[in-house]
Amino acid sequence: MPDLKTKLAGINLENPLILASGFLGVSKASLEFVIKNGAGAVTIKSISRLPRSGHHAPIIAAFEAGLLNAVGYSNPGMIKAREEYADLKKLKAPVFLSAIGQKPGDFAKVVATLEKNDFAAVEIVLSCPHTPGYGTLAGQSTPAATAKITKAVRKVTRKPLFVKVSPDAPKLTEICKAAEAAGADGITAVNTMGPGMIIDLEARKPVLGFGMGGVSGAALHPIAVRCVYEISQAVKIPIIGTGGVTSGRDAIEMVMAGATGIGVGTAISTRGVACFHLIAKEMQDWMKENGVKSLEEIRGIAWKMSKKGS
Template sequence: MTPTLDITLAGIQMKNPVMVASGTFGYGPEYADLVDLNQLGAIVVKGISLEPWGGNKTPRMVEVSGGLINAIGLQNPGVAGFIGKYMPFLRKHDLAVIVNIWGKTLEEYAEVAAQFDGVEGVHALEINISCPNVKAGGSSFGTTLESTAKVVAAVRAKTKLPIIPKLAPNVSDIGAFAKVCEDNGADALSLINSFPAMAIDIETRRPILANISGGLSGPAIHPIAVKLVYEAAKAVKIPLIALGGITSAKDAIEFMIAGASAVAVGTANFTEPLTALHVIDGLRDYLVRNNMSRVQELVRSIRI
């Protein structure tokens, strides 16, 4: 018997639990020649802010051992630009559309959320809480419990869509951050975002990225992400979407056993654009091999 892969996560129906991660798959059309979007559970589009945003100077990306460091700087066409240019394309496809949103202030987060509420074809909002809070000296919203709570509550107040805060990994107690999101109205959590990282050209002694530092993603962070997912799963009841260095079905299955209800493929889209499709196939094969009829049986199935 063919196992069923379809899930309902925070009210979002998906034909399988495999998504593509924000910032690694553009807004949909970019990979459409290579990947049939209708095969994917969901796309999380690249982060959207209230107004168009130009991002950082180049170089914006550098390959390192086991991954890459990026400092794109959240370049995006803004809410209106995104809806006008990309939503007609996305609406023609059969997959969940999750819009990643960000802001420089609490008010901006709230306003972006308000503008997406009721937009046809948008199934949920993922909140990037790893942005600098301009009014608080530039420290990241996602690194204190208080500002994390405020961002989640501000977005919650403005939308009826499911909201999915995307947690920063560089915190001392991931469970506490997961809990504060749950307590403030989050419907699910994405974890984790890229790790703060840096690379230096030893000949010039200059940072390789124009932004000096960036976020590390790729296989190097996968085992760290598994631990964070495992910890977060113990702290909350809401479903988790796990991402961090998935290159194969094995990596995805590991996340689900640790506690994730769904997974997102990120950096591996650059390496091998068909990775998400391979993960779906491999997940199905694993369920067959282990006599599981539903993919949900895997979730939180870790044996300690």
């Protein structure tokens, strides 16, 4: 079988599939469960300095092409997280911290507080489209804000640092270049897009408690692929391609766009947590059928081929 082993910003992964932040990764036990089901690495639910209760229910709605969510970053806060995520080295795959904040100092405080937990990497999220005070609604999706926040976090950790970006940011490649220049080791592309809205016809009002929410899943996939394709030509640091990856073919597409890691979230709602095993197997089947021995052979090939004009 073709080998899926991957090196991502110095971290060795059995396969490139990484649980995206916000799905199942709220307790250590749930992380173990996802790892057992074949994830090469897992990202925890985003953590803020103080506990947050998030938006009012309903917080998630499914539609034909994915999910609409406005969870609003409910999380127990960094002190409780420090206890919950103790002894992570005992888990059989690397665990990534996901940190959020309103100001650069908040991100740094969360990362510094959890520095001694055995997270293999740190992801800072500058891109949520539906939580006032955070992400795009707080102006964090600009090159200047990205540089400031990345620099603040770089000062408090030597771990591989990923910056998670929005598919809607007008200066996406500039944002990624700013992250790279400020010391980031990788880019996670992308967060949910929008916000979007679904209206309940009978109730005659938006379905979600917050009214609007981020779009994930199949609807996001071609946009995420385009973002990875553009970013991978603009920066040298590796990318975790995230957005609507549901099958092995979707994952291979991300690699062809230039991704090294592959984030998986919404697929869990359609294929179950076994999707990690299934996607990995489908990737290997495709590689075998197409005579591809390693992902390195096809990484970024879509834009390399386009440049050749073939």
